[in-house]
Amino acid sequence: MVGGGQLARMTYQAAIPLGVTLRVLSERADDGAALVSADVEIGSHTDLEALRRFAAGCDVVTFDHELAPPELLEKLAGEGHVLRPSPAAMRFAQDKLWQREQFGALGLPVPAHAVVATAEDVAAFATDHGGWPVVIKAARGGYDGRGVWVARSPEDAARVVAEGSAGGLRLFAEAMVELEREVAVLIARRPGGESVVYPVVETVQADGMCRELVSPAPIDPSVAAHARNIAERIADGIGVTGIMAVELFVAKGGDVLVNEIATRPHNSGHHTIEGCVTSQFENHVRAVLDWPLGSTAPAAPAVVTVNVVGGASGGDPRANLPRALAVPGVHVHLYGKGPRPGRKLGHVTALGEDVSEVRERADRAAAILVGEPA
Amino acid sequence: MVGGGQLARMTYQAAIPLGVTLRVLSERADDGAALVSADVEIGSHTDLEALRRFAAGCDVVTFDHELAPPELLEKLAGEGHVLRPSPAAMRFAQDKLWQREQFGALGLPVPAHAVVATAEDVAAFATDHGGWPVVIKAARGGYDGRGVWVARSPEDAARVVAEGSAGGLRLFAEAMVELEREVAVLIARRPGGESVVYPVVETVQADGMCRELVSPAPIDPSVAAHARNIAERIADGIGVTGIMAVELFVAKGGDVLVNEIATRPHNSGHHTIEGCVTSQFENHVRAVLDWPLGSTAPAAPAVVTVNVVGGASGGDPRANLPRALAVPGVHVHLYGKGPRPGRKLGHVTALGEDVSEVRERADRAAAILVGEPA
Numbered sequence: 001m002v003g004g005g006q007l008a009r010m011t012y013q014a015a016i017p018l019g020v021t022l023r024v025l026s027e028r029a030d031d032g033a034a035l036v037s038a039d040v041e042i043g044s045h046t047d048l049e050a051l052r053r054f055a056a057g058c059d060v061v062t063f064d065h066e067l068a069p070p071e072l073l074e075k076l077a078g079e080g081h082v083l084r085p086s087p088a089a090m091r092f093a094q095d096k097l098w099q100r101e102q103f104g105a106l107g108l109p110v111p112a113h114a115v116v117a118t119a120e121d122v123a124a125f126a127t128d129h130g131g132w133p134v135v136i137k138a139a140r141g142g143y144d145g146r147g148v149w150v151a152r153s154p155e156d157a158a159r160v161v162a163e164g165s166a167g168g169l170r171l172f173a174e175a176m177v178e179l180e181r182e183v184a185v186l187i188a189r190r191p192g193g194e195s196v197v198y199p200v201v202e203t204v205q206a207d208g209m210c211r212e213l214v215s216p217a218p219i220d221p222s223v224a225a226h227a228r229n230i231a232e233r234i235a236d237g238i239g240v241t242g243i244m245a246v247e248l249f250v251a252k253g254g255d256v257l258v259n260e261i262a263t264r265p266h267n268s269g270h271h272t273i274e275g276c277v278t279s280q281f282e283n284h285v286r287a288v289l290d291w292p293l294g295s296t297a298p299a300a301p302a303v304v305t306v307n308v309v310g311g312a313s314g315g316d317p318r319a320n321l322p323r324a325l326a327v328p329g330v331h332v333h334l335y336g337k338g339p340r341p342g343r344k345l346g347h348v349t350a351l352g353e354d355v356s357e358v359r360e361r362a363d364r365a366a367a368i369l370v371g372e373p374a
Numbered sequence: 375m376v377g378g379g380q381l382a383r384m385t386y387q388a389a390i391p392l393g394v395t396l397r398v399l400s401e402r403a404d405d406g407a408a409l410v411s412a413d414v415e416i417g418s419h420t421d422l423e424a425l426r427r428f429a430a431g432c433d434v435v436t437f438d439h440e441l442a443p444p445e446l447l448e449k450l451a452g453e454g455h456v457l458r459p460s461p462a463a464m465r466f467a468q469d470k471l472w473q474r475e476q477f478g479a480l481g482l483p484v485p486a487h488a489v490v491a492t493a494e495d496v497a498a499f500a501t502d503h504g505g506w507p508v509v510i511k512a513a514r515g516g517y518d519g520r521g522v523w524v525a526r527s528p529e530d531a532a533r534v535v536a537e538g539s540a541g542g543l544r545l546f547a548e549a550m551v552e553l554e555r556e557v558a559v560l561i562a563r564r565p566g567g568e569s570v571v572y573p574v575v576e577t578v579q580a581d582g583m584c585r586e587l588v589s590p591a592p593i594d595p596s597v598a599a600h601a602r603n604i605a606e607r608i609a610d611g612i613g614v615t616g617i618m619a620v621e622l623f624v625a626k627g628g629d630v631l632v633n634e635i636a637t638r639p640h641n642s643g644h645h646t647i648e649g650c651v652t653s654q655f656e657n658h659v660r661a662v663l664d665w666p667l668g669s670t671a672p673a674a675p676a677v678v679t680v681n682v683v684g685g686a687s688g689g690d691p692r693a694n695l696p697r698a699l700a701v702p703g704v705h706v707h708l709y710g711k712g713p714r715p716g717r718k719l720g721h722v723t724a725l726g727e728d729v730s731e732v733r734e735r736a737d738r739a740a741a742i743l744v745g746e747p748a
Contacts, residue, residue: 009390016387016410019692019708019720036390038412277703277725292700299673318393326666329651334393346393351651 002045002054003064004031006335006344007265007281010273011064012037014281020289025054032335033064048072055081062242062288063264066093084191084241084288085263092238093263096147097139097172106237108230109257111135111249112175117165122157125173136160139170148208150176177249177257183217184268185231185246188283188293195235196283198276198296200224203247203268209342212362213271213305214355215298219250226256234261243284245269267307270347272296274331275303300351304359306366308346310339315371317345324348327365339370376419376428377438378405380709380718381639381655384647385438386411388655394663399428406709407438422446429455436616436662437638440467458565458615458662459637466612467637471513471546480611482604483631485509485623486549491539496531499547510534513544522582524550551623551631557591558642559605559620562657562667569609570657572650572670574598577621577642583716586736587645587679588729589672593624600630608635617658619643641681644721646670648705649677674725678733680740682720684713689745691719698722701739713744 001008004026012033015022025041026034034040041057043050045068055061060082073087083090092099103110112129116122116136126134134157138147147169151157164171182203189195202217203210217224231246245266247259269280278286278294286293308317316339317324324332334346346369350362367373375382378400386407389396399415400408408414415431417424419442429435434456447461457464466473477484486503490496490510500508508531512521521543525531538545556577563569576591577584591598605620619640621633643654652660652668660667682691690713691698698706708720720743724736741747 013387013390016383017705017707018695019710021409034412035395036412038408038410038414040412286699289696291696294699295703297703321392322663322665325660325668329669329671331391333391336393 001025001033001062001064002051002068004028004033004037004040005064006032006337006346008033008064009036009335010270010279010333011265011281011284014279015285018282018285020285022285023054023058025050030336032337035336046072048075051076052079060084060288062284063090066090066263070094085244086239086241089238089240090263093261095139096137096260097170099260100172100174102238103234103258106233108233108237109255111177111257111259113172116161116171116173119154119158119161122151122161122173123154126157129175133176135174135176136164136171137174138164139172141169146208178252180250180252180254181217181219182259183219183227183248183250184213184266185227185248186243186266186269186272186280186296187231187235187240187246188243188280188287188296189235189240190287190293191241191290193236194293195232196293196296197228197231198269198272198280199298200227201268201271207342209307209309209344210267211307211309212359213268213303214359215271215275215303218355220254223250223254223256230256230258234258238263242288243269243280267344270307270333271303271305271349273333274349275299275305275351301353302355302358303349303351304355304362305347305349306359306362307344308334308348308366308369310341310343310345311370311372312341313371314339314341315369317369320369320371324365324368327361327368330361330365332365332369345370375399375407375436375438376425376442378402378407378411378414379438380406380711380720382407382438383410383709384644384653384707385639385655385658388653389659392656392659394659396659397428397432399424404710406711409710420446422449425450426453434458434662436658437464440464440637444468459618460613460615463612463614464637467635469513470511470634471544473635474546474548476612477608477632480607482607482611483629485551485631485633487546490535490545490547493528493532493535496525496535496547497528500531503549507550509548509550510538510545511548512538513546515543520582552626554624554626554628555591555593556633557593557601557622557624558587558640559601559622560617560640560643560646560654560670561605561609561614561620562617562654562661562670563609563614564661564667565615565664567610568667569606570667570670571602571605572643572646572654573672574601575642575645581716583681583683583718584641585681585683586733587642587677588733589645589649589677592729594628597624597628597630604630604632608632612637616662617643617654641718644681644707645677645679645723647707648723649673649679649725675727676729676732677723677725678729678736679721679723680733680736681718682708682722682740682743684715684717684719685744685746686715687745688713688715689743691743694743694745698739698742701735701742704735704739706739706743719744 009032204212383406578586
């Protein structure tokens, strides 16, 4: 697995019972996965020689992130290494504009959007699509709220475009969706096309970052079926292998629109570790090795995962862990990182019959971990 | 953790989300836990210098087996290393005769037993305790049926005593219990005495080795309560820290007798990984670090674990894994070992509503793994 973050760390954990050695290419020896893996290569995903050395020891190369340059991935694939997902499938996660354009062409529901190069382009888009605010996104490089701006006026738009152009970013404008809620669908797909879809999960966002997962999402069954169908169409459409996460907007009125996808295990699937029969991490390993996929059935009527995000007070979850473990029946996952405001340090999952009761426990443990009131 | 077998391997897996680095002292680099741990020291548990080097890097030293010589453990403890469980508690698991004598003195129900040095001693024991057969056990060194013999006649007894004496074993005779079934109780206990007890599990044995776990055990609730109470009395009586497994005989008529204990994670608790809210491995880590213990509540009405034991045909679970994963909803755990007849290579757990349906799936997957008919 290229990348040594928490996704690789949790994939490593899932690979142990399968008897699979998960080799990790990690930039730093103290990255989350590098701390736990018995087979670590230190090197950068932007260094072709490091990627080659790494891939030489792997049956299959897969990814903890989509940051490796496409041209290097093409090179590796051309040299005979088995990359799952393929560089062509990864491109959809690497380039949001490409994703929007292709999904539109596939007939999938996406927000109205247009490439913008100037503030005037944004203003024209606003005029054509219900006025301000307008969302401006960078085609590449964004995550956790980075690379996304909300322009509330022509002046906002001018500032974003100037900054983006200075940074060499390709930008596009997007109609702001009046949200009922955001949801995600995870799907695991084998090279031959066999796939399993997880129940739709609600992703509660704050400051552009997912803070909480609620499974099943409290949405109408027909909306859930539609969301799952969209995920299946995308998975087949781009020919993904492994886990793919589709983040979706549920608009007021019930319309479902594709926000973006990730072609790897994803933060919106952490509840699956205890909350489904087979975790996203195990199914990712099974899918990229072309093994039969595991059941995605829920393990309890209500599952809530709360992300543990570094707070202003700098509380360290590693120090607060024993107190958090006193909360009944919570599953704490720490990623081996030091605290920093806004940094994802871990997550807490709780299961039960009643979503309010379950959420209360997960919230409480997560708050204790960062030393802040729930 | 001293010892690099599958118990350390599964403890390593459980330690990852807690952010705990499980350092492993392993005899061989290809032992199950040595294959997956990022922090391995190769060395023997019978070598004081290796134990010292290992312990120097640990906050707490715990164990995957009870084979380290008591005098070395005493030495480490005397030098200030924190051993959990303590050498005094470990002695009960290391010496079956000591265990029998002390448990009898504590008023716990144990089979009738007596030290034997000659065939005549065994014959006298038979005369006093209902005749033949008589069980003969070695005080030390037995597991998975080793160190246990069934003498059906004075001639059998003479042979066992001669062999045992030649091998320098201390032997004792024990009345053969007419069994209804065998069960086990796992308990996790912190240094201060706080403990949590798991539901009683049935352990189905063949050839002296546990082949299958069924949780909850199909026994009368009063018998289960009695078994759990015995486990709590033993845990407090010997002052164990960490997981302790108590293997019990349920005699025809409902009497419960202590067979033996292990002061570490145990094969009779593998179903707890998916089958209980908190696994025995996670609770072992939490207990030895003196952290609050996790819920032992069952995750489903019926949980069955089937051990994957190497068969005569030499089928390799690593090769058969993909086919086994096609069985719906099974959790396969491989220990990273090559196949050998009678060797524990892994286990399979299934959860559900109905024990027959659950057992059928677990059995089927386990049989596929060793390439034999279920």
